Amino acid sequence: MPPMAEVPLPPGLADALRERLGSEAVVEGDGPVATYMHEQRGLYPGQGRLAVRPASAEEAAEAVRLCRRHGAPVVPQAGNTGTVGGASPRHGGEVVLSLERLNRIRQTDAEDGHLVAEAGCTLAEIQQAAAAAGRFFPLSLASEAECRIGGNLATNAGGLNVLRYGTARELTLGLEVVLADGRIWRELKGLRKDNSGYDLRDLFIGSEGTLGIITAATLRLLPPPRSRRVALLALAELTPALGLVRAAQAESGDAVVAAEIMSGPALAMGQLLDDAPENPLPGAAWYLLLELASPDPRADLDTALAAALEPAEQAGAIEDAVVAPSEGAAERLWRLRTAIPDGQRRAGASIKHDISVLPSEVAAFVPQALAAVEAAEPGVRPCVFGHIGDGNLHFNLTQPADADRAAFLERWGALNRVVHDEVARFGGSVAAEHGVGQLRRAELARCGDPLTGELARRIKSALDPEGVLNPGKGAAL
Ligand SMILES: Cc1cc2nc3c(=O)[nH]c(=O)nc-3n(C[C@H](O)[C@H](O)[C@H](O)COP(=O)(O)OP(=O)(O)OC[C@H]3O[C@@H](n4cnc5c(N)ncnc54)[C@H](O)[C@@H]3O)c2cc1C
Incomplete structure (x- = not known):
């Protein structure tokens, strides 16, 4: 994907961040900053020049205020394992806000069945903290050693155990969020019942860093499997x-x-x-x-x-x-x-789809979609796997064995349309599990419901009127 035109970093921003948050919190220079520009699939390599690493919610809020004042958009980044380009800055004027130093388990409460974790804890650390308290946190992804709970919640991660325990959303009782204006919204109480208004927690979950920056969460704990x-x-x-x-x-x-x-x-x-x-x-x-x-x-x-x-x-x-x-x-x-995902990489270039239909429709959808892609790209090697109980398939297409890699990848948009047209026929989703990021925006605009898109834009402009948080990403098209 071609990078955007270069935009310079606002002068004075790095010094202002250093002054308020300390030099440990500011990462500059091509070498040090490269870690934050890596992107899983190499489709959207980050173009930023500056990363800030707050160590508390207050520091995160201060960083957002300073970036806003300098006119620099903020790109939240947790474990950077997302596969849709959501955590990659699109140009040099955007600042990565890494959650990696916000990594404490603040509280474990086995009796009420929850723990409070900061957004930079890896998913594996949270599973271990739950186990140490004799409880179980069931969210499980192949990336769990690297992904961080802030990213899991921002993408409403799914993974292997959704069938029984639900997505990240269903395992969350409360959030702490830095808003686009730099205030902190705290709702970490862990109440099982609270109908005292709109469910803002669920609004932030799955919003891919476009509505607020999650700095901590209260997570449900369950009895461990024996x-x-x-x-x-x-x-x-x-x-x-x-x-x-x-x-x-x-x-x-x-x-x-x-x-x-x-x-x-x-x-x-x-x-x-x-x-x-x-x-x-x-x-x-x-x-x-x-x-x-x-x-x-x-x-x-x-x-x-x-x-x-x-x-x-x-x-x-x-x-x-x-x-x-x-x-x-x-x-x-x-x-x-x-x-399978790593093996598929060995087999050649792949065009991937993260789709869902009703579980009862999977068996009808697959042969229809396979026929459509074979007609569009004879010899293509489909690699289909996924969570059948959730109706969520990774409907991936690997290049024909003797095809030219670059020529096959040029078929990206056309093959996306073939698969997603079948998904639309079955009333499914073109962004089932990994989110929208940058990768799925065009297809969401093409296949999504216009009214849903309009409501998303209104929510975005209500919570982030100046477009400070992760512009150009997610569902507010
Ligand atoms: C090998 C592998 C297997 C995977 N398996 C699965 C799977 O089974 N199921 C699944 O759902 N995903 C899977 N993923 C994708 C990825 O791991 C998940 O999307 C994960 O939840 C992302 O977490 P992260 O910490 O890496 O977030 P990042 O990649 O850092 O960020 C993801 C998005 O969230 C935003 N964000 C990050 N932190 C915050 C925050 N604190 N507040 C607000 N916004 C934030 C970012 O801006 C970005 O838009 C897999 C990835 C890999 C590499």
Whole structure:
């Protein structure tokens, strides 16, 4: 994607930030600042020259006030693992506000079932803090060692356990947010019930840094799982997959925490990695990975799984199945799934789609969309995997084996339109999990509901009338 025309940094801003926040908080110069300009997929490398790293909500508020006064837009950045260019400054006049030094767990309250974490805590640190208190924080992404909770909330992250526990939004009880005018909105009380007005918390969650900067959050804690089973099923067709998930949910008392679908070609791309485990069920058209977990150590998950799968096995809907006999084996089954994105990179250039339809429509959507992309780009190699219980698919297209990489990538917009037209036909979303950022804006403008867009613009101009926060990103088009 071409960078925007260069805009200079307002003179005096770096010195003003240094004076108020200390030199430790200010990062300048091509070398030091490069870390904050890295962008996951290389599509939107950051063009900024300055990053500021506040160590408290008050310092974050002061940084926003100073940037606003100097006319410099602020780009919030947490772990910088987002895949849609949301945390990348578009030109040298924008300032990255990194949350990395706001990284304390302020409070853990096992009795009320919550903890208060600052936005720069990594997701893994929050999971560990919950475990140390004998509780469980179920949000889980492959990027959890690097992504930070502020970024998770700003993108309303989904991940592997949404089916059972919901997205980041459903795990959040309160927020602390620096507003565009530099004031701090604090609502961290952790109340389970509070209908005393508009739900501002839910407005900030998923707003991708365009309405406020999240500096801390009160997060729900749950009882930890004490029993677990992971199974891999080989299927000749996609059609029975959702029925198997529903049967496992019904037989286990809703203990299915993850249900991942993978096409045979997608799993095979994961196998391109040196550390990928052997596929115990080679040759199937589709694979379903199921994880069941329960806080009850006596939960009989084996019986539940057997009861769910037996009728389908007898009907020939399952070609083969394996249940992991140990934790190590369970991790190896999971690795078959988590290896796919990196394996896909080995296979060549890819054009990715992060879409959702109703779970019951997945089996109809996939063959229709596959036919459409094959017609548009003969020889393209679809790599389809994702969270079937949520209807969320990573519908990725890898270049034909003998195609020119650059020529294939030039087809980006055209192939986006082919896939998203199918999504629209099924009433789905073109930005299901990773957000809009810069990457999905054009397609959202094309496929999204105009009234929703208008309301988003009105909310943006009410909360950030001067466009200080992350301009050119997200859903307010
Ligand atoms: C290997 C891998 C696997 C992934 N798997 C998943 C997955 O399963 N599910 C999923 O949903 N995502 C996934 N992602 C995408 C990414 O990890 C998530 O979107 C994550 O929530 C982003 O968090 P972050 O801290 O890296 O945010 P960043 O990338 O730093 O920021 C993301 C957006 O939020 C804004 N932002 C960041 N911090 C704040 C803040 N404190 N206040 C306001 N705005 C802020 C930024 O401006 C940007 O727009 C994956 C990414 C990778 C690399």
